[in-house]
Amino acid sequence: MNEDIDGLSFEEICIHWGEDPERYMGSVVPPIFQNSLFTAPSVEARSRKAGRYIYTRESNPTTDILNAKIAALEGAEEARCFASGMAAISAAVMSQLRSGDHVVCVKNVYYPARVLLQDYLNRFGVEVSFVRGTSVEDFEQALRPNTRLFYLESPTSINLWLQPLEEVCAFARAHGITTIIDNTWATPVFQRPIQMGVDIVVHSASKYLGGHSDVIAGVVCTSRQHIEAIHREMTLIGGILDPFAAWLILRGLRTLPARLRQHQQSALRVAQWLSEHPAVHRVLYPGLPSHPQYELACRQMSGFSGLFSFTLKHNSREAAVGVVDALKTFHIGVSWGGYESLALPMLIEDYDGEQRWGLRVHIGLEQPESLIADLEQALRHAEDKGH
Numbered sequence: 288m289n290e291d292i293d294g295l296s297f298e299e300i301c302i303h304w305g306e307d308p309e310r311y312m313g314s315v316v317p318p319i320f321q322n323s324l325f326t327a328p329s330v331e332a333r334s335r336k337a338g339r340y341i342y343t344r345e346s347n348p349t350t351d352i353l354n355a356k357i358a359a360l361e362g363a364e365e366a367r368c369f370a371s372g373m374a375a376i377s378a379a380v381m382s383q384l385r386s387g388d389h390v391v392c393v394k395n396v397y398y399p400a401r402v403l404l405q406d407y408l409n410r411f412g413v414e415v416s417f418v419r420g421t422s423v424e425d426f427e428q429a430l431r432p433n434t435r436l437f438y439l440e441s442p443t444s445i446n447l448w449l450q451p452l453e454e455v456c457a458f459a460r461a462h463g464i465t466t467i468i469d470n471t472w473a474t475p476v477f478q479r480p481i482q483m484g485v486d487i488v489v490h491s492a493s494k495y496l497g498g499h500s501d502v503i504a505g506v507v508c509t510s511r512q513h514i515e516a517i518h519r520e521m522t523l524i525g526g527i528l529d530p531f532a533a534w535l536i537l538r539g540l541r542t543l544p545a546r547l548r549q550h551q552q553s554a555l556r557v558a559q560w561l562s563e564h565p566a567v568h569r570v571l572y573p574g575l576p577s578h579p580q581y582e583l584a585c586r587q588m589s590g591f592s593g594l595f596s597f598t599l600k601h602n603s604r605e606a607a608v609g610v611v612d613a614l615k616t617f618h619i620g621v622s623w624g625g626y627e628s629l630a631l632p633m634l635i636e637d638y639d640g641e642q643r644w645g646l647r648v649h650i651g652l653e654q655p656e657s658l659i660a661d662l663e664q665a666l667r668h669a670e671d672k673g674h
């Protein structure tokens with residue numbers, strides 16, 4: 288799919304790659320093929336081999352442009368889009384497993400992914416072990432003769448721990464184990480796991496790829512070797528992305544590199560400010576040199592996005608809730624990766640294993656100085672109330 292993309296920048300891929308306006312009457316924006324089926328001039332011509340589309344559950348021209356762009360961004364041979372990040376994760380995981388298999392999974396992964404592995408797939412005879420995942424030894428120790436899959440997420444989205452991807456993938460390959468990574472936090476702009484040996488990359492495109500908090504979508508990126516199994520999951524389970532949602536993600540992607548540069552710059556500024564605040568116990572952000580895996584982070588990522596956590600000196604749920612409720616510019620809500628800043632109180636497992644109350648924040652595209660002013664008044668307000 289992507290033979291001639293070497294040397295193309297992320298910007299060029301997001302803006303031009305996979306598009307051919309001449310096919311669509313010069314339309315600068317690709318049309319939304321909002322149709323379920325495609326007709327043919329003859330029975331003979333009605334074939335996928337003849338390059339025709341047949342049915343949108345199988346493939347659709349709008350969605351194919353998105354597949355091509357995301358595959359190019361990830362340096363993957365192929366990509367398929369799904370109706371949500373969870374549909375993408377489920378398809379990727381289920382494409383690799385059968386009854387009796389064992390999975391090693393990072394313990395602080397996105398919670399529904401954990402439930403899928405631990406409770407749902409358990410019904411079909413799949414076993415799972417959860418590990419810290421901050422060193423290759425964690426995976427080695429959990430290994431069983433029937434281990435088939437390592438499920439990774441680096442960094443994790445609540446406590447921001449990393450896995451050493453090159454080492455873990457080299458170990459997995461030597462043992463015939465497939466690796467899947469959730470790359471939602473970094474996006475391909477800041478981390479390209481396939482280059483480090485990961486077999487399958489999954490995303491919630493509802494976060495930065497879409498970027499505007501107006502669409503739910505997911506994507507799986509992988510090699511030609513694995514794509515057949517992924518495509519089969521997509522058409523049999525049927526969790527395809529709607530063409531209109533694909534079009535919204537295409538629109539979001541146009542500004543992905545520009546947005547991420549700003550998220551990074553603002554998040555670094557706010558994280559630095561928080562790390563010097565007397566009410567803050569610790570800031571968990573891989574872009575700060577104080578992060579215990581800062582060196583690894585700089586080695587395997589080329590930048591840092593806008594989501595991070597910090598813990599409070601006043602270690603209580605009431606204190607964390609008090610700060611969040613006092614925020615004005617930050618909104619209170621789950622999800623992240625959009626234009627807006629968000630906060631939630633959370634119990635966070637720190638790198639040393641301590642559970643501590645704090646906030647998870649997403650630094651959006653507002654002025655970082657307004658966000659700092661908001662955090663300052665909220666931390667002061669909560670302190671005045673005795674937390």
Ligand SMILES: *Cc1c(COP(=O)(O)O)cnc(C)c1O
Binds near residue numbers: 469491494503504622
């Ligand atoms: C949101 C999220 C998902 C799930 O994506 P949906 O599009 O909501 O299904 C998966 N992984 C991470 C890290 C997420 O933040």
